[in-house]
Amino acid sequence: MAQVAIEARGVSKWFGEGETRTVAVHDVSFEAKFGEILYVVGPSGSGKTTLLSLVSGILRPNEGTVAIEGVDIWKLADNALADFRLNRIGFVFQDFHLFPRLTTAENVALPLFLKKRDWDQSIAEARKYLEIVGLKNRADLPPVKLSGGEQQRVAIARAIISSPDILIMDEPTASLDGDTGRNIVSFVRNNILNDKRCIVVVTHDARISEFADRTLLMEDGKLKGIEKGNTHA
Numbered sequence: 426m427a428q429v430a431i432e433a434r435g436v437s438k439w440f441g442e443g444e445t446r447t448v449a450v451h452d453v454s455f456e457a458k459f460g461e462i463l464y465v466v467g468p469s470g471s472g473k474t475t476l477l478s479l480v481s482g483i484l485r486p487n488e489g490t491v492a493i494e495g496v497d498i499w500k501l502a503d504n505a506l507a508d509f510r511l512n513r514i515g516f517v518f519q520d521f522h523l524f525p526r527l528t529t530a531e532n533v534a535l536p537l538f539l540k541k542r543d544w545d546q547s548i549a550e551a552r553k554y555l556e557i558v559g560l561k562n563r564a565d566l567p568p569v570k571l572s573g574g575e576q577q578r579v580a581i582a583r584a585i586i587s588s589p590d591i592l593i594m595d596e597p598t599a600s601l602d603g604d605t606g607r608n609i610v611s612f613v614r615n616n617i618l619n620d621k622r623c624i625v626v627v628t629h630d631a632r633i634s635e636f637a638d639r640t641l642l643m644e645d646g647k648l649k650g651i652e653k654g655n656t657h658a
């Protein structure tokens with residue numbers, strides 16, 4: 426049986442107090458395993474982004490626990506949590522979050538700089554990862570010279586350069602056209618996913634549904650069900 430990568434137990438998150446209180450995520454429990462690609466689907470506002478933030482150490486839940494490879498992440502001290510995230514979790518944002526004044530290679534090398542690795546070594550490593558995502562010849566260009574699909578692959582290279590076991594992607598294809606979006610997820614499935622890695626993808630993109638092993642259905646902050654495969658993406 427595959428090892429559990431992420432275990433969320435009864436996590437809830439609300440914003441505001443009293444009349445203005447919004448419950449973004451209510452009492453959600455699920456497991457994600459190594460070797461699987463898990464989809465999270467649901468209408469806009471159903472709590473998908475909040476759920477990702479809770480399980481990746483970005484946003485502290487009001488209730489519940491999140492264990493990553495058995496480590497209860499919200500019990501870690503701030504520094505330890507920051508280190509844990511840097512080493513174990515890669516996060517790909519919808520709109521890439523690339524730095525326009527850095528070259529593509531410098532963008533990819535950023536996590537290594539944060540780990541205080543030598544500059545030249547980090548850039549060399551970044552070039553390797555750009556090769557993995559098929560962008561070797563783009564390394565010295567600024568991101569603005571790249572297409573949307575290429576920028577998304579740069580964001581993926583940056584997310585995996587510190588070899589995280591867990592890759593979280595929030596609507597990675599939302600700003601891409603159909604074929605490009607499909608190619609990105611197919612690429613992730615075939616080249617990035619392995620039996621030591623777990624990938625969680627938030628999407629409402631039906632075009633890429635065939636790549637899911639299991640799908641979490643979110644509605645109004647609640648987990649409505651977990652389906653095998655991809656029937657609801």
Ligand SMILES: Nc1ncnc2c1ncn2[C@@H]1O[C@H](COP(=O)(O)OP(=O)(O)O)[C@@H](O)[C@H]1O
Nearest residue numbers: 440447448449468469470471472473474475476
């Ligand atoms: N920082 C925040 N402050 C207040 N409300 C928020 C915040 N983040 C999310 N929400 C609310 O929580 C709900 C879920 O949001 P979100 O997780 O972004 O949904 P989704 O990603 O599915 O579109 C929404 O009603 C949203 O307005």
Ligand SMILES: [Mg+2]
Nearest residue numbers: 473474475595
């Ligand atoms: Mg969202």
